[in-house]
Structure formats: structure tokens, C-alpha cells
Amino acid sequence: MGKLPLEGIKVADFTWVWTGPTTTKVLADFGATVVKIESDKRLDVWRIQPPFKDDVPGPDRGAIFNSINTGKLSVTIDLSQPKGKELAKKFVAWADIVTDNYAGGAMERMGLGYEALKEIKPDIIMMSSALMGQTGPWHDSPGYGDQLSAISGLHEISGWPDRIPGEIGFYTDFIAPRFNALTILAALDYRRRTGKGQYLDIAQHQGSVHFIAPILLDYAVNKRVATRQGNLDDYAAPHGCYRCQGEDRWCAIVVRTDEEWQSFCDVLRNPAWTKDPKFATLKSRKENEDELNKMVDEWTSNQSDEDVMVTLQSAGVPAGRVGNTEDQMENDPHLKFRNFYQEREHPEIGKYRPPRQPCVLSKTPCEIKRAPLIGEHNEYVFKELLCLTDEEIEELIIDGIIQ
Amino acid sequence: MTENEDGMLSPYRVLDLTDEKGLFCGKLLGDMGADVIKIEKPGGDSARNIGPYYHDEVDPEKSLYWFALNTSKRGITLDIEKPEGLEIFKKLVKTADFVLESFPPGYMDKLGLGYSDLEKLNPGVIMVSITPFGQTGPRKDFKGPDLVMWALGAGPFMRSFDSPDRPPFRISHHPQTYMHGGAEAVVGAMVALYHRGTTGEGQHVDVSIQECVNWHPTGDWDLNKRVQKRGATLIPVRVTHIWPCKDGYVMWRYTGGPMAKRHSIPLVNWMVEEGMADDWLKNFDWEKFSHYKTTQEIIDRMEEQTVNFFMTHTKAELMAGAIKYRIMLYPISSTVDLFESPQLAARGFWTDVEHPELGTTIRYPGSWGKNSETPAVISRRAPLIGEHNQEIYEKELGISGESLQKLTQDGII
Numbered sequence: 164m165g166k167l168p169l170e171g172i173k174v175a176d177f178t179w180v181w182t183g184p185t186t187t188k189v190l191a192d193f194g195a196t197v198v199k200i201e202s203d204k205r206l207d208v209w210r211i212q213p214p215f216k217d218d219v220p221g222p223d224r225g226a227i228f229n230s231i232n233t234g235k236l237s238v239t240i241d242l243s244q245p246k247g248k249e250l251a252k253k254f255v256a257w258a259d260i261v262t263d264n265y266a267g268g269a270m271e272r273m274g275l276g277y278e279a280l281k282e283i284k285p286d287i288i289m290m291s292s293a294l295m296g297q298t299g300p301w302h303d304s305p306g307y308g309d310q311l312s313a314i315s316g317l318h319e320i321s322g323w324p325d326r327i328p329g330e331i332g333f334y335t336d337f338i339a340p341r342f343n344a345l346t347i348l349a350a351l352d353y354r355r356r357t358g359k360g361q362y363l364d365i366a367q368h369q370g371s372v373h374f375i376a377p378i379l380l381d382y383a384v385n386k387r388v389a390t391r392q393g394n395l396d397d398y399a400a401p402h403g404c405y406r407c408q409g410e411d412r413w414c415a416i417v418v419r420t421d422e423e424w425q426s427f428c429d430v431l432r433n434p435a436w437t438k439d440p441k442f443a444t445l446k447s448r449k450e451n452e453d454e455l456n457k458m459v460d461e462w463t464s465n466q467s468d469e470d471v472m473v474t475l476q477s478a479g480v481p482a483g484r485v486g487n488t489e490d491q492m493e494n495d496p497h498l499k500f501r502n503f504y505q506e507r508e509h510p511e512i513g514k515y516r517p518p519r520q521p522c523v524l525s526k527t528p529c530e531i532k533r534a535p536l537i538g539e540h541n542e543y544v545f546k547e548l549l550c551l552t553d554e555e556i557e558e559l560i561i562d563g564i565i566q
Numbered sequence: 567m568t569e570n571e572d573g574m575l576s577p578y579r580v581l582d583l584t585d586e587k588g589l590f591c592g593k594l595l596g597d598m599g600a601d602v603i604k605i606e607k608p609g610g611d612s613a614r615n616i617g618p619y620y621h622d623e624v625d626p627e628k629s630l631y632w633f634a635l636n637t638s639k640r641g642i643t644l645d646i647e648k649p650e651g652l653e654i655f656k657k658l659v660k661t662a663d664f665v666l667e668s669f670p671p672g673y674m675d676k677l678g679l680g681y682s683d684l685e686k687l688n689p690g691v692i693m694v695s696i697t698p699f700g701q702t703g704p705r706k707d708f709k710g711p712d713l714v715m716w717a718l719g720a721g722p723f724m725r726s727f728d729s730p731d732r733p734p735f736r737i738s739h740h741p742q743t744y745m746h747g748g749a750e751a752v753v754g755a756m757v758a759l760y761h762r763g764t765t766g767e768g769q770h771v772d773v774s775i776q777e778c779v780n781w782h783p784t785g786d787w788d789l790n791k792r793v794q795k796r797g798a799t800l801i802p803v804r805v806t807h808i809w810p811c812k813d814g815y816v817m818w819r820y821t822g823g824p825m826a827k828r829h830s831i832p833l834v835n836w837m838v839e840e841g842m843a844d845d846w847l848k849n850f851d852w853e854k855f856s857h858y859k860t861t862q863e864i865i866d867r868m869e870e871q872t873v874n875f876f877m878t879h880t881k882a883e884l885m886a887g888a889i890k891y892r893i894m895l896y897p898i899s900s901t902v903d904l905f906e907s908p909q910l911a912a913r914g915f916w917t918d919v920e921h922p923e924l925g926t927t928i929r930y931p932g933s934w935g936k937n938s939e940t941p942a943v944i945s946r947r948a949p950l951i952g953e954h955n956q957e958i959y960e961k962e963l964g965i966s967g968e969s970l971q972k973l974t975q976d977g978i979i
Contacts, residue, residue: 226785348756522754
């Protein structure tokens, strides 16, 4: 393996739960030295939450923790004590980048705000990814991805028009890390060119709201308030997930153009109903969509989702089966070919397959290493990276700072 | 509107050939200060035919979808399939740092514009390809509209949504999966940029939207060979998570144990203050309460009072109360609520962008954060079709006015 693109970049990572660790996973997978600063007293949520390997709880056995913390080093220190804070500052002196995802103001209260960090290291890049950012009346309001998806306008447009807003899980947790990572990386290039570090006060809320920008403009201009549409789309019919053979199996089908409609009808061998003028154009299909969907369902329901997908795609009609986790990991020849999940050996849970980064760089691809055990790298980090003496380390252990 | 000279990426030039699958990538680079040139085919990109439209007037110059995803870009028209167009494009590549494209895999190679060709013209160039399934693999030529990308990339996530009695659904309106592809492409582009900064060499970044939206953790299958069924819940009782209120819905739930001090306790205190909780609820032992050990009867008794309370308040009032009483409660915002949000206003989130040809100013979502040195800002509205042809072809490439006219007549520009 050649040199990784971010080799030599040092990250003091105070993040936890999902968005922060997913952000710093990008840096670690591309070669940065990311030290995850943990505490035995306040374990990362995903070291405590199931699922665990064999359902046996343990801080090193969590499926999600091990998947989103690949390639990082773990140290355990007690940040609540003054000496712990002093130690944290040593990390700052060592680091190029400091990251956190606490509610706004938390790092400041711990004496680790940007101004303090800048004193220690003038060109430090600090990235705080709070739900609401570091300023404003709601800045210190904590929360999770489902709540952020709600307030960011995403629930309102999810689900069925005849029902209450749909549950879409922790959706914004998948948005925020992208903004975090791309901003850190751009700031890193800026520092390379100018020598200047900076503070990146990112609001997960603001990035998330960007994902509905077109309907925001629709309100700004046309005063139209967007709401949920199930699976309907203005530019396609059929457009939906259709029932297939087996329990809870579905295939998405999307027909946008006349050409795709003709190919779709050909695949069905042009049954009489497809010739009905009420299905002749996109406009008429939209007008008769309920009936259309019933006919499509009838066709799909006695075939497997895989067959529906492959037959339609081979004829140039967009289709995709709605996979579950097993389908994703075992039955997707494409993801397999592209080596998306990569098997690694882990001392506690044995073989497991975390995903690689979704961008494949032709000359400097990412490299996936297993996630760290809790406190696994205390000795290495304090000795080799922070260059503390054996005596200093011993004292910190006795004082309960290094756990 | 001013050039964003203070942007993080202000020295860099981007050629943006993408359609709706990749437009967001160039927009983000542009907002961060890069000089992004959107290259459209003569007559304009197909994404201009996606609504909603300004005053609902269906017109390629009035697509709000286009507006939203093309801020901070200049725009030229060019037919890269024609030899003269190809030559002009190659000239542009020589001064470019990034080339963004979202054509079907192989298309750029066929034109002689694959990465191996671009690299010869400019060894530092970073080519970013954003496609549904990436550049390689048995399904690289599958078609990938949004719903199909949801199914094949985010299928397990869709299966975690509600309404198991109906088909899995996506988030409505414009393609979310393309937003993810575009944003993730910036991540890849920035890693490649850092590598170029230290070595001078460019490279090809292959972005597969399927992989970008492969969010749902697969660990339970991986470690325990267990697949979660749609609609399956771990707790034995029905608890409300999304509640109706006076003018919409809010998200909140009753929680016991240590989390009760962020959920149950402060809300019940507020209800008590307004005389809307009975003594039973007022004196409830939240420390002991657990969804696993309670009964539906207890849940129903709590929830009945709570609905009544919520129904007397608006979303805005409940959010203000959530801040005041430190309750983890959030409204289900609509687009109107976002425009009225005191937080977004205080953060200076909204940006008014002039559209002189429409005689108006439109309010846009601004930056995703505050960078102390290098703010990300909208430096200009989305380009009109061929708006910067003269500026770029004549002034920057030195093509004479006459040749430009000829190129226009020949349908190259």
C-alpha cells in the first residue's frame, strides 16, 4: 500500500455518537492519525448501545461503534479534572485539527474553546459540529438525528399524504458528516497555502436545511408549502415501490420518458391495458396513477424483486429492489465487485466487514483498519505521539487522569 | 454580489459538466470560493426543465431547482461532442483544477476526455465522476433515478421507516440521493486536492451514489446474521413519538431513567404550571419508568393529557418552551417555519440573492456554518443560458468575436 493522502495529518477527536465519528472516519480512512479521546466515565453511546456481537454487551463489541470508528486510535482520559484538561491541551499542541460535536458552547465551558486552542497552537483548525451551531438562541439545545430531521423540514415531506409525517429515523446524521468533512478538508488546503488555521462553527441544522433548498425557494417565491407525497413524482409514472414475491419484498420502478414506457410495455409483452389511452402519455398516466399502480403491482407480485429489477434494467427501464441489510451485504454483486464492505479481523468480535469510503480515488484510495478497543492506544499515544516521559505517564495514571 | 475572494477555494477553477446528479458538488465548491464554470449543452442543461418554477412559469430560465443548485457558478454553452467544441473544452482543461461530470460511465472516454486524456493535458487536474453506480462493476450501466438509488443504496434505511402496511417510501420532492452524491463528491475532491497539494499529481475520483447513500448500519446482519423486519419494535408498548399540536406536529417522547430529565420531567413540570397535568402524572416516578416494564394503560393515561396540552400550543410556542424548560422537543418544521426560525435568523443563514432579469430578490439558504477566516457565501445567482460565453470565450480564451459568431451559428456554443 502506498502513502495515504492524509498521512501526517494529526487529529484530536473529541466527537462521539454518530455525526462526529463518521466525520473523522473520513480522515482516518484516508490516512490521518486520528486519536479518539474517550472516557471510561462517559463511554461513547455506541460502545453501550446494541447491537453487540452475539448480543453480549461490551464496549468493544458494538456493531455500529466498530463500523464508524475504523482506523482511529483510542485513549481514555478523565476530562472532568483540571489535570485532564491540561492533558487535553497537550493534544491540541500536537494536533493539526481538533473536532467536537457537543451542543454549542460545551468546548468553551471545558476551557477548550477556539480562543484557548489558538493560544496553544495558532494555526489549529477547530471544527465544532453542534446541532444548532455555537451562536443564536437555540445554540446549546442538544438532540439526536431524528429530532434534527424534524426541525430541518425533512419529516414534513416524508411519508403518505393521508397520514401524519413519516418516521425517517436519524436522517440528518447522514447529511451532517459530509459538510463537516468537506469543510475540514477545504480548511486544510487553505492552511497549506496560507499558513492560517481557523474555527469552523458548523451547524448540522444549516447543512441539513440545504438538502431541501428547491422547496425552500418554492416557498420564498411562490408561497407554496411542500408536504409529503408518498412515492409520487411529478416527472414519472409508474413511480413507486411495487410488491414482489416473498415476504415484504419490493421493487422500485421509475418510468420517465415515452421511450421508457414503451420498453416497460414491451417487457410486459404489451397486455391490452397498456394500450388504453388513459396510460398513453405521462400526463394521462399521472391522472390515472392509482389504477396504473394496481396494474403494475399485479405484474410484479408473482415475480421475485431481483427478476423484476434485472428484466427491466436490461430493457433500459430504471428499477431496483428494496434491499435489506442481508441483500446489501451478501446479494449485491455490484457492491461485491467494488469491494465496498471490507473484511477485517477484530480482537473482540472476530471477522467483521465495515464499509469503505464511498469515493474511490484512483491514486490514493482509502484504507480501512479495524476500530480501536477502548483505551487501546494509551501507551503508544502518550509515549510516542505526545512524548510524555514514563514518570509523567505514571503520575497521570495514579491521579486517575489516564484511565 | 461580489466575488468570494476570501473563500477557502478561491485559487481554483472548476469545470462543471454535471446534470442533476452532480450539480450540488459545483454549487458547494462555488460557495467556498472556487471559480466554477457550468458548461451546458447549447440550449441549456436538462436540469433546467425540473420544477418548481418561478411563479410557476415553466421556462428553462425560471427553474427554482436549477437556481438552488447552481449558485456561485458562471455559465457557458458548449457542445463537447463536436470536434471544435472538444478542442475548446481541452483548452479550458489546461487551466482547470477540477472537472466534474456525471455522464454514463465510458462516455467521457469515448469523446477522448477520459481521465487518461485529461491527465495528459493537465497532470494536476482532478476529475470527479458522479454516477449512480460508479465507473466499474456489473451494474455500472443500470439507470439510477432517485427512487432506484434509494432502493439499491438506502433500502435497509427505507425499511426502517413507518407504515409497514404500505410500500417503502422515499423522502418526497427532489432527489435526496443526488444531494448526497454531490456533497460526498466534494469530500473526495478535497482529499484529492490535499494530495495534489503535497505531490502535484491529480487523479480520478469515482463517486457512486449507491455507495454514498448506503447509510444504514449493516452491523447486526454482519455480526449476528439478523435482519430487522419492517415495523418491528423492540418495546412491548405503543408510545407516541410524533404528536399533533395546534398547528402541526412536534417530536418528543416519554422517557424514564437518566434521560427523563431531558424529556418527561421538564415537560410535565411545564404542564403542571399550566394546570394540564393531573396529580398522578405530577407525582410519577420517572426514575423507575421504562418502556420495557410499563403497561399500555399507563402510557395511554400519560399520553391523553399530553395530547391535550400540545393541542393548546403552536409549534413555535412548544419550541420556545423546549428551550426555556430544557426539554428535548423539536417541531416538525415546514418550509414556512424554517423561514420564521429565530435560530436561523440569528445565525445569518438566509441570503437574499438578486435576480435582476426577473426584477426581484430571492431568499436562499446560505452557509452551513461560520468559518472564522473563510466564509462560504453565495457569490452570484445561477447563470442564465450562455451568460458568460463572451466573458470566458472572448476575454479569457481570446476567441475573436467573429469566430464566436461562427461557433454559435454552427451550434457549438
